Amino acid sequence: MVFFTRHFTRVEDLPDLTGKVALVTGGNANLGLYTIQHLARKGATVYMGARDEDRAKEAIDLLQSEGLGPGNGEVRWLDLDLGDPLKTRKAGEEFLKLESRLDILDAKFESRDDFNRQFDEMWSPALARYALSKFCNVLFTNELQRQFDEESVPIIVMAINPGGIDTDRTRTLFRDSNILIRAIYYVVIRSFHKAPTAAKTIAFIAASPEVRSKDGIYRGAYLEPPGVLSKSSKVAQDLGLAKQLWVLTEEVVKTVEV
Numbered sequence: 684m685v686f687f688t689r690h691f692t693r694v695e696d697l698p699d700l701t702g703k704v705a706l707v708t709g710g711n712a713n714l715g716l717y718t719i720q721h722l723a724r725k726g727a728t729v730y731m732g733a734r735d736e737d738r739a740k741e742a743i744d745l746l747q748s749e750g751l752g753p754g755n756g757e758v759r760w761l762d763l764d765l766g767d768p769l770k771t772r773k774a775g776e777e778f779l780k781l782e783s784r785l786d787i788l789d790a791k792f793e794s795r796d797d798f799n800r801q802f803d804e805m806w807s808p809a810l811a812r813y814a815l816s817k818f819c820n821v822l823f824t825n826e827l828q829r830q831f832d833e834e835s836v837p838i839i840v841m842a843i844n845p846g847g848i849d850t851d852r853t854r855t856l857f858r859d860s861n862i863l864i865r866a867i868y869y870v871v872i873r874s875f876h877k878a879p880t881a882a883k884t885i886a887f888i889a890a891s892p893e894v895r896s897k898d899g900i901y902r903g904a905y906l907e908p909p910g911v912l913s914k915s916s917k918v919a920q921d922l923g924l925a926k927q928l929w930v931l932t933e934e935v936v937k938t939v940e941v
């Protein structure tokens with residue numbers, strides 16, 4: 684049961700990341716924010732992908748005040764709104780002007796209206812919509828890894844379930860659900876990890892030498908806390924479905940001329 688996993692020690696073994704460049708989307712809060720902290724504390728230059736300059740600067744101030752030692756990496760804001768493909772493309776272009784390398788990309792969002800089914804018929808539409816988006820993340824990961832492998836591109840793509848974490852997202856998700864789900868949430872919330880601990884798993888998969896040295900195992904892998912290899916559901920492993928999602932995504936993106 685991932686909610687109750689207690690041991691997140693693997694991030695302590697991360698190597699020195701000085702000279703490495705990372706981009707963390709959703710970087711100004713919770714899991715993204717603390718993933719940045721773990722990577723920068725090992726010396727990486729980390730771009731915080733965030734859509735609101737004030738919130739990004741506040742988050743960078745917080746990281747500075749909590750300290751980036753011992754590695755003393757750097758955290759920089761990248762103006763990135765993932766809700767708009769045109770702005771996303773602009774952020775990519777901006778990044779390419781600033782950097783000639785990207786060692787770690789921690790991307791966690793998929794969103795376009797066409798994928799936003801409402802699920803009003805379900806007992807918890809908010810949870811159903813969320814589950815669909817996470818399902819798409821796993822399919823997308825599989826197809827992207829397949830394409831990289833086909834073209835012999837040495838990039839490793841992974842999907843991670845960080846477990847149940849007490850963040851703004853979970854609070855909103857459960858607040859918008861029915862009374863039963865809310866009641867369950869208030870009981871289990873005490874066993875949820877806080878973001879700084881949960882982000883250790885993300886930092887581990889982003890920067891551990893183990894991942895590169897065992898890339899046959901980690902390519903396209905699905906992990907659960909604390910960074911353990913697991914298996915996604917059978918339907919999430921369906922390569923035909925992953926391809927369909929890819930093709931549809933490309934079509935949607937073309938309609939907005941990205």
Ligand SMILES: NC(=O)c1ccc[n+]([C@@H]2O[C@H](COP(=O)([O-])OP(=O)(O)OC[C@H]3O[C@@H](n4cnc5c(N)ncnc54)[C@H](OP(=O)(O)O)[C@@H]3O)[C@@H](O)[C@H]2O)c1
Pocket residue numbers: 708709710711712713714715732733734735738763764765766767791792844845846847848849850851852853878
């Ligand atoms: N918390 C959990 O228990 C849990 C469990 C499994 C998986 N996850 C996944 O882990 C990821 C992070 O979760 P979290 O709990 O840390 O979420 P969170 O507290 O809601 O933080 C989300 C972050 O994403 C940013 N964001 C939202 N929409 C954006 C957009 N259109 N463009 C750019 N940035 C945007 C937010 O920035 P703003 O301040 O600009 O809104 C914020 O920094 C999510 O993908 C979530 O599904 C979480």
